[in-house]
Amino acid sequence: MKSAEVRLENISKQYHRLTAVDNVSLKIEPGSMIALLGPSGCGKTTCLRMIAGLIRPTSGGIFVNNADITHVPVHRRNIGMLFQNYALFPHLTVEENIAFGLEMRGIKKAAAKARVAEALTLVQLSSFGGRYPAQLSGGQQQRVALGRALVIEPAMLLLDEPLGALDKGLRESMQVELRALQQRLGLTTIMVTHDQDEALTMADKIVVMRAGNLEQVGSATEIYQRPVSKFVASFIGVSNMFEGAVERREGAGGLVAAKSGIRLQVDSMPSMASSDVTVSIRPEAITVEKANGLEVADRPNVVAARVEQVIYRGFISHYYLRTQGGQQLIAFEQNQLHTTGLRHTVGDEVVARWDASSNHVIPNP
Amino acid sequence: MDERFSGPGAWILYAITIAMMIFILSPLLLVMAVSVSDSYFVTFPPEGFTLKWYAKVLQDRDFIDAMQLSILLALGATIGSLLLGVPAAFALVRGDFFGAAAITGFLLSPLIFPALVTGLALLQVLSRLGSEDARLNLLIGHIVVTAPYVIRTVLSSLLLVDENLEDAARTLGASRMRTFWRVTLPQIASGVAAGGLFAFMVSFDNYPISMWLANSEYSPVPLVLMRQLVNVFDPSVPAMSTIIILFAMAGVLVLERLVGLRRALTV
Ligand SMILES: Nc1ncnc2c1ncn2[C@@H]1O[C@H](COP(=O)(O)OP(=O)(O)O)[C@@H](O)[C@H]1O
Ligand SMILES: [Mg+2]
Numbered sequence: 001m002k003s004a005e006v007r008l009e010n011i012s013k014q015y016h017r018l019t020a021v022d023n024v025s026l027k028i029e030p031g032s033m034i035a036l037l038g039p040s041g042c043g044k045t046t047c048l049r050m051i052a053g054l055i056r057p058t059s060g061g062i063f064v065n066n067a068d069i070t071h072v073p074v075h076r077r078n079i080g081m082l083f084q085n086y087a088l089f090p091h092l093t094v095e096e097n098i099a100f101g102l103e104m105r106g107i108k109k110a111a112a113k114a115r116v117a118e119a120l121t122l123v124q125l126s127s128f129g130g131r132y133p134a135q136l137s138g139g140q141q142q143r144v145a146l147g148r149a150l151v152i153e154p155a156m157l158l159l160d161e162p163l164g165a166l167d168k169g170l171r172e173s174m175q176v177e178l179r180a181l182q183q184r185l186g187l188t189t190i191m192v193t194h195d196q197d198e199a200l201t202m203a204d205k206i207v208v209m210r211a212g213n214l215e216q217v218g219s220a221t222e223i224y225q226r227p228v229s230k231f232v233a234s235f236i237g238v239s240n241m242f243e244g245a246v247e248r249r250e251g252a253g254g255l256v257a258a259k260s261g262i263r264l265q266v267d268s269m270p271s272m273a274s275s276d277v278t279v280s281i282r283p284e285a286i287t288v289e290k291a292n293g294l295e296v297a298d299r300p301n302v303v304a305a306r307v308e309q310v311i312y313r314g315f316i317s318h319y320y321l322r323t324q325g326g327q328q329l330i331a332f333e334q335n336q337l338h339t340t341g342l343r344h345t346v347g348d349e350v351v352a353r354w355d356a357s358s359n360h361v362i363p364n365p
Numbered sequence: 366m367d368e369r370f371s372g373p374g375a376w377i378l379y380a381i382t383i384a385m386m387i388f389i390l391s392p393l394l395l396v397m398a399v400s401v402s403d404s405y406f407v408t409f410p411p412e413g414f415t416l417k418w419y420a421k422v423l424q425d426r427d428f429i430d431a432m433q434l435s436i437l438l439a440l441g442a443t444i445g446s447l448l449l450g451v452p453a454a455f456a457l458v459r460g461d462f463f464g465a466a467a468i469t470g471f472l473l474s475p476l477i478f479p480a481l482v483t484g485l486a487l488l489q490v491l492s493r494l495g496s497e498d499a500r501l502n503l504l505i506g507h508i509v510v511t512a513p514y515v516i517r518t519v520l521s522s523l524l525l526v527d528e529n530l531e532d533a534a535r536t537l538g539a540s541r542m543r544t545f546w547r548v549t550l551p552q553i554a555s556g557v558a559a560g561g562l563f564a565f566m567v568s569f570d571n572y573p574i575s576m577w578l579a580n581s582e583y584s585p586v587p588l589v590l591m592r593q594l595v596n597v598f599d600p601s602v603p604a605m606s607t608i609i610i611l612f613a614m615a616g617v618l619v620l621e622r623l624v625g626l627r628r629a630l631t632v
Contacts (some may be wrong), residue, residue, distance in 0.1 A: 054532050074535040081536040087529035091551040100547075110506035145533075152537060 003031040003188045004155040006051065011060030013046050020046040021080065022212035023060070028205075031186040033179070035199035036208035039235070044192040046362045047209075050159050051190060053077050064155060075104070080149030080187075082162040086141040088133035094120070094144050095129040101152035119151040122181075124347055139170050146178070150185070157182065159191040163198065165173040175201045196236050199225070208232050230278050230362060240329050243364075246275040256361065260325035265300035265356040272363040285358035286331035288319055291349040301356060305329060307348040321352055393610055400603035407598055418604040428605060431589040434500075437570055438585055442507035443561050443569035449508065450515030450564075451557060455545070457516070458523045472517050484577035491578070499583040506578045507568040514567060515560035522556025523549075525529060562620050566613060 004027040011022040021043040028034050036044040049055040051062060053074035061070045069077060088097050098119050102112040120126045123143040133141055144163060149157060163171045163176075179202045182189050193199050199206050200220045208215040208223060208231075217227045227233035230241060244258035249269055256264040256279055286308075296304045297343050306319035308328075314335070321329040329352055333343065344350055397411065400418055402411030410566060422428050456462075457469050487506045496502055534544040550557070572587040579588055586609060594602050 052532075052536055054535070073540075074532075075538045075540050077536070078538075079536045081533065083529045083533060085527065085529060087527065087533040089530060089534070089548055100539075101535070101537035104543065148533075148537065158536075222547075 003186050005030045005066070006188060006190065007063040007066075008047075008051070009061045009063065011047075011050055011057045011062065013043070013050060013055060014058040014132055019212050021050070021057075024212075024214055026196055026207065026217070028190060030188055032204040033182050033189040033191065033202060034205045034207055035191045035193055035203035036207050036209055037193055037196060037199040037236075039217070040194055042209045043212040044194075044209055044330045045160055048160055048190060048192050051156075051358055052079050052081055054160050056162050066232065071099075078152065078155045079158060080152060080154035080156070082142065082145050082149055082159040082160065084161040084164045086138070086145045088131070088141055088148075090133055092132075093129065094125065094131050094133070094136070094272055097133065097144055098148045098151050101148060105152065117146075119147040122150065123147040125304060138176065139164050141165070142174070146181075150187075155188070157189040159189065161193055161195075162191070164193075164195075171198075172201075178202065200236075206236075209237065224282075224357065225363065226360060227280065229365075230280070233278075233280040233360075233362065238283050238330055238332075239285070240283065242327070243279075244277060244279060246277060253356070257360075258325075258327075260323060260327040262303045262323065262325065263298070263300040264359050266359040266361050267357045268271055268364065269361055270363060274364065276364040278362045280360045280362060281358050283318070283330040283332040284316075285354045286345060286352050287354065288321070288331050288333060288350050288352050291351050296351060301359070302351060302353040303329070304348055305352050307344050307346050307350055310342055310346060312342065319344060319350075321350065323352075394609070396603045396606045400600055400607045402600050405599055407600055407603060418600040419608075422601050422604045422608065425601070427589055428582075430584075431584055431586045432581055432608075435586040438503055438507060439565045439568040440499075441504045442511045443564040445504065445508040446515045446563055446564045447557065450512045450560060451519050452515045453512070454519035454523055455549075457520060457526075470518060472513060472520060475553055475565035480573035482573070483509065487574070488577040499529045499578065502578040503575060503583065505587065506574040507571060510571065511567050514563035517559075518563065519553055520554045520555040520559035526552045558620060558623070562616065564618065569609075569613070575578035607611040 001217075002198065007023055008023055008026045011021060012019065012023050024043075024047065026034075034243065036047055038044055042292075047054060048059045051071070057070065061068055063069065064077075066305065089202050092100065095116055096118045098255050099112050102115060104234065107115075116129070117126070121127055121253045125143055125147065125148050128144075129135065136144065138152060145162075158318065159178075163174050166174060175198055182202075191199075191202060203220070205217065206220055206223050207217050210231055216223055216232050218226075223232060223236055225234065227239075233241065240260070242256070242258040242264060244256045244264065246269065247255040247302040248261070252269065253267045254264070254269045255267060256277055258264060258279065266279065291304060296302050303325075304325045305323045307319055309320035311318040311320075312335075316332050316334050319331045319333065321331060323329060331352060335342075378582065392429070398411050399407050399409055401414050402408055403413035403417075404411075405416040457465050457472070484506060487502075488507065491502050491505065496505075530548050530552070531544050534548045537548060569585075570587065571585070572591070575588055576583045579585060584592075586605070588608075590602065590605055593605070
């Protein structure tokens with residue numbers, strides 16, 4: 001299957017006064033999988049449907065392998081699309097559902113039959129061809145939908161929260177399976193999700209959207225480790241955030257004085273106009289130790305706190321701490337299999353510390 | 366037996382159901398009973414038993430002609446209202462134009478058409494237009510009153526169709542037209558059938574519109590029946606009525622067999 005490069009150039013979609021998608025430009029490498037990630041209503045589905053041709057952009061262009069498809073009707077775009085509710089034709093059998101796209105392309109019955117069988121094998125439903133969608137489980141239905149989308153050898157695959165209706169265990173195994181299949185076929189894929197784990201698991205590149213705009217585009221590690229905004233830092237994973245001001249610069253890094261009283265040593269400080277910054281620290285970067293009269297005083301990246309809540313989650317525990325300055329801190333610590341009990345309990349006086357390299361500076365707008 | 370229909374409450378339910386059935390069906394049964402009465406006037410209880418009134422009715426040229434006209438008219442009205450009503454319902458549900466919601470709401474509310482006034486208005490419009498053909502006028506008039514029934518049933522079944530099915534079909538290479546035939550229509554088939562049946566029955570049974578638009582040459586069954594009733598009220602009138610009742614029931618049964626009308630009517 002030849003994979004397509006997809007490019008969006010300044011596309012916008014306006015609904016009366018509401019701008020659902022605002023001047024978005026994006027390039028999707030051939031054979032890669034990207035995830036549009038963001039809260040509900042941020043314009044992900046609208047974006048995807050514009051690429052599919054189901055929604056006409058108010059302005060801007062869509063290009064596939066540099067060919068302008070902005071005005072090509074849906075049914076000539078050669079697209080495989082999966083919907084959250086599967087959208088299988090209830091009056092057709094599994095085989096007939098899969099054959100639908102081939103039939104629309106005028107492919108002869110005999111040739112279509114072989115390809116349908118192939119697709120059924122691909123999605124591991126060979127013995128289900130004669131059933132009706134209502135006779136299948138949710139996971140099986142989505143496999144049929146996948147087979148139906150892939151059998152036409154689409155130029156790209158579009159997924160709109162395709163696993164959202166499945167329960168957690170099945171969803172996770174389908175994520176891995178879908179990703180493996182996508183990589184094996186080398187199929188350019190665009191997925192929409194509001195589930196960060198799904199995006200992290202499946203995508204080469206994550207596009208974080210907010211209110212119709214692209215907030216950040218990058219690999220999973222870039223997005224997680226170097227969020228460009230407070231929004232991204234809090235939307236992907238959990239972050240501790242300190243509002244503060246740059247106190248001084250030293251080489252690439254410097255010192256930030258947080259409003260809650262503590263001081264933060266940072267390794268790298270972006271160049272920026274204002275000195276107002278937010279420093280974000282991931283919970284797993286924080287080490288929690290017994291206070292034992294440990295001197296905290298003026299040292300950076302160290303803070304005295306009291307344990308307010310402990311949540312045991314199997315291999316990790318979440319510690320909710322309150323600093324003396326009144327700020328809440330969340331720390332994740334891996335549990336040791338052989339020690340019994342938790343390292344800290346509610347009410348303990350502790351010291352939280354972390355490396356300068358864990359401090360990520362976000363300039364305030 | 367289904368457990369919903371057991372217990373003390375069930376008897377009350379049965380009693381009410383039976384009472385309702387008697388209330389609805391007794392006039393029809395009464396008509397059927399007097400149609401076999403061996404007397405020259407309509408009497409109840411019927412005297413003796415005879416089928417001679419049926420023999421008389423089935424040889425009555427006026428009645429046969431009227432039946433033919435009514436059946437053709439009802440078929441024409443059904444086809445016409447389907448051709449107009451299905452696309453109209455589709456436009457109302459899927460289209461995004463000003464007033465669509467208001468029109469939909471109006472059509473889904475209980476249908477009230479002052480047919481007598483509609484008929485008179487139609488007569489004026491059609492004669493103004495110089496339309497002299499009574500059959501054509503009847504057809505137009507009947508479509509005007511039957512199309513809303515089709516729009517209504519199709520509309521309500523269309524509202525239940527998942528729009529994603531149509532989107533999926535289109536991404537798979539189906540044009541809008543093919544999507545409609547291959548995906549949408551099978552989903553709304555029962556609604557279309559129910560609408561068609563309503564249209565047929567409403568047309569077949571219509572008096573107030575036909576009254577204005579018919580002439581002496583072309584009179585549908587209800588008009589002939591009424592005329593007969595006014596002239597000689599002998600048991601041939603109930604015999605005609607019985608034929609019409611049986612005809613209507615047969616239609617319903619056939620449709621029930623074909624598309625599962627019960628499902629269609631509950632949309
Ligand atoms: N047909 C429509 N008419 C008006 N507003 C719409 C329409 N479709 C979507 N919107 C609005 O556009 C915004 C983006 O919607 P959508 O793309 O579905 O978001 P997401 O998929 O990220 O949840 C939302 O505020 C939504 O209410
Ligand atoms: Mg969405």
